[in-house]
Amino acid sequence: MAAHSHAGRVKVALVGIGKIALDQHVPALAASPDFVLAATISRKGAVPGVAAFTDFARFLDERPDVPVVSLCLPPVPRYEYAAAALKAGRHVMLEKPPGATLAEVHALEAMAKERGLTLFATWHSRMAHAVAPAKAWLAGKHINRAHITWREDVRKWHPGQDWVFEPGGMGVFDPGINALSILTEILPQPVHLTSARLVFPENRQTPIAAELTFSGHVTADFDWRQEGPQTWDIEIETTEGRLALRMGGNVLEIDGKPHAGENTIMGEYPALYARMADLLGTGASDVDLSPMVHVADAMTLGRRETTAAFHF
Ligand code: NAP
Numbered sequence: 001m002a003a004h005s006h007a008g009r010v011k012v013a014l015v016g017i018g019k020i021a022l023d024q025h026v027p028a029l030a031a032s033p034d035f036v037l038a039a040t041i042s043r044k045g046a047v048p049g050v051a052a053f054t055d056f057a058r059f060l061d062e063r064p065d066v067p068v069v070s071l072c073l074p075p076v077p078r079y080e081y082a083a084a085a086l087k088a089g090r091h092v093m094l095e096k097p098p099g100a101t102l103a104e105v106h107a108l109e110a111m112a113k114e115r116g117l118t119l120f121a122t123w124h125s126r127m128a129h130a131v132a133p134a135k136a137w138l139a140g141k142h143i144n145r146a147h148i149t150w151r152e153d154v155r156k157w158h159p160g161q162d163w164v165f166e167p168g169g170m171g172v173f174d175p176g177i178n179a180l181s182i183l184t185e186i187l188p189q190p191v192h193l194t195s196a197r198l199v200f201p202e203n204r205q206t207p208i209a210a211e212l213t214f215s216g217h218v219t220a221d222f223d224w225r226q227e228g229p230q231t232w233d234i235e236i237e238t239t240e241g242r243l244a245l246r247m248g249g250n251v252l253e254i255d256g257k258p259h260a261g262e263n264t265i266m267g268e269y270p271a272l273y274a275r276m277a278d279l280l281g282t283g284a285s286d287v288d289l290s291p292m293v294h295v296a297d298a299m300t301l302g303r304r305e306t307t308a309a310f311h312f
């Protein structure tokens with residue numbers, strides 16, 4: 001790492017200056033002890049004071065001094081950028097979900113391995129404040145049943161982003177996969193999908209709501225039509241008490257009483273970049289596709305229903 005450092009911090013380029021780049025990546029990098037934002041690559045966005053490129057090939061050509069590329073694009077265009085970055089010898093961070101298909105992420109993983117580069121398929125919700133304490137509390141316990149309620153307003157979180165309803169955009173699984181990334185992290189034993197109900201707006205390619213059933217009495221209710229209060233809860237009943245993760249994994253209750261966590265999502269992206277620094281330090285990659293396997297299974301096995309057209 002030292003070879004790449006600038007004033008002790010590793011240079012990072014952000015690609016796709018949209019909602020998540022501006023909401024989370026830029027502030028997380030500004031406060032990072034490990035990284036400095038050295039360039040952006042965007043068709044129309046920029047960050048004041050940071051070198052702005054519009055063409056990714058040109059950036060790779062002109063800036064060999066930037067060893068890390070963090071991709072904040074939607075999943076469908078991401079593979080081409082990730083593959084080009086790895087071919088150019090850069091370490092890569094992928095926003096979630098890590099790709100449009102499982103196979104393309106396997107291909108990226110192989111490319112990174114061949115070249116001795118770090119590939120980090122991030123799951124920001126796994127970094128939520130109460131996820132590690134929840135995992136520790138569940139370790140060794142028997143789970144009787146678990147239920148996920150992930151109900152939010154797509155107009156608030158994806159204003160005008162038609163890509164979420166295009167093939168590969170995943171629809172309600174775009175937030176739902178965050179819940180699945182927590183579930184797959186904290187459960188002592190893995191589960192598998194056994195049935196699903198998917199609700200598609202008549203004018204769209206991806207579901208706006210889904211109900212999932214897994215082995216082990218685990219169920220999930222995802223809905224993108226919730227106005228007013230938003231709900232991101234995982235409730236788990238064990239033989240030794242009840243656990244509830246609220247606020248997208250940031251707050252933990254045990255038997256209805258506060259136990260751990262902090263009611264803010266703002267710790268997630270700083271923790272992702274700290275993890276990336278660790279991976280670079282050890283030369284490792286972190287690519288866990290288990291949350292996306294559940295989504296692919298739901299799309300494979302799910303029963304489809306049609307509902308009213310959706311317009312932003
Ligand atoms: P977004 O604002 O719609 O898109 C991000 C940027 O990607 C756009 O500003 C655009 O960058 C670039 N882009 C879009 N389509 C492209 C294409 N076809 N080819 C090349 N570049 C393209 O989306 P977002 O909400 O930031 O989401 C991006 C990723 O972050 C998604 O995978 C999402 O799941 C994840 N994420 C989003 C949120 C959230 O709250 N929205 C939260 C956590 C994670 P330029 O215009 O700069 O070229």
